[in-house]
Amino acid sequence: METIILSHPHQLRKENLKETVVALGFFDGVHLGHKQVISTAKQLAKQKEMQCAVMTFSPHPKEVLRADQGPLDYLSPMPEKIKLISQLEVDILYVIEFTREFANLTPQQFVDDYLIGLNVKHVVAGFDYSYGKLGKGTMETLPFHSRNAFTQTTISKVEKDHEKISSTNIRKLLEKGKVAQIPPVLGRYYEVVGIVVHGEKRGRTIGFPTANINTDRYLLPIIGVYAVCVKVKGRTYEGVCNIGYKPTFHGENKSFKSVEIHLFDFDQDIYDEEVAIQWIEWIRSEKKFDSIEQLISQIQEDKAKAKLILNKLNMCSCNC
Structure with missing residues (x-):
């Protein structure tokens, strides 16, 4: 072309x-x-x-x-x-x-x-x-x-379930976090491409290293935690993603919204790499925890839920 x-x-x-x-x-x-x-x-x-x-x-x-x-x-x-x-x-x-x-x-x-x-x-x-x-x-x-x-x-x-398929309606689904409802109208999972950038590196100190993604000009789903598949270096990995303001560490400061991904069974340096995030399913809203221990416990629960969702959908026939 x-x-x-x-x-x-x-x-x-x-x-x-x-x-x-x-x-x-x-x-x-x-x-x-x-x-x-x-x-x-x-x-x-x-x-x-x-x-x-x-x-x-x-x-x-x-x-x-x-x-x-x-x-x-x-x-x-x-x-x-x-x-x-x-x-x-x-x-x-x-x-x-x-x-x-x-x-x-x-x-x-x-x-x-x-x-x-x-x-x-x-x-x-x-x-x-x-x-x-x-x-x-x-x-x-x-x-x-x-x-x-x-x-x-x-x-x-062109309709799906008696509703017009349109970019506007896909945007509305993203605004509600209903990413699992997007494939029947988009024809694929919604995907966002970005570059891995340096973040606060706090995740590795609590046992859940994360990749911070710069997603310039893409419309993101509503803040919250999601089960995702991530394409990086020619392979696809399962993971869990948090979009939000990290209130446990930043309080009510909402000056910067981050996209952080924890990939399962993954231990590589991918700074400056391009990645593609496929949004599979919403897990929960972002919330503030009273202690780091509560946060760690919740992340473990999120990870387990994400694995259950992805395994049920057989997502990681994804070549990882």
Whole structure:
């Protein structure tokens, strides 16, 4: 897959581009609904003997149009999104740099410059896709704006248990810690990629060494303790993860939220290594303990619960 970053106004020339079927969307998380849009585009491209492209944006429009609200965290930050889409074996990924200038394009300008201008002959998008200034362009207006230059396929609402599969609903599950309910709508366990960094090194003093993970720009589940699988150095290990503020040591100070993982049967130096955390199941909320002894006892209980959960799911057929 070729990834092409486009800034407005882009400099690509239609006559230099192959005829294309394009899948449109933001595709945060690349969930099962997104995959239906992309797989439909792939099938049509094959039938039409054209190349298949996916078009997305960076950053999310809210980060530009509502800049006062600060940066967003993502289900799949751009490097992860590129990896996930490349696994779907499309030919091209167009990443449009979303700016205020780009946001001010009329629906007709967007279609002229970024669809017709990129030699798109067929568009595939979800029923709720919108484009152009204030999102005034919709799949219903697209035939008018297309000027007969391309045709389109609109993907109806994709549901699971009578509820729309959407990035918004996956975010809600994460906010409630319901990570075990995510695979049926995401198509896999929710995964966060990060780098192992130096922490307070307190875990090793109480018999439970932990790896502190920097998870830049990923949306994390609600604070608490989770059973996890962690991919590191080409292998996958079972573990237990705490997201939170470590109130036993830091009291009410909530200035820094940490992600700490204790891996089972593991004794390696992995500082500065990239790891991928798969969130399997929520165990409990974070809480403050009156003594280190109580904390150690609880960690032992958490570890036992995590092992029970992971063994029941047969997670570590995971090659560890």
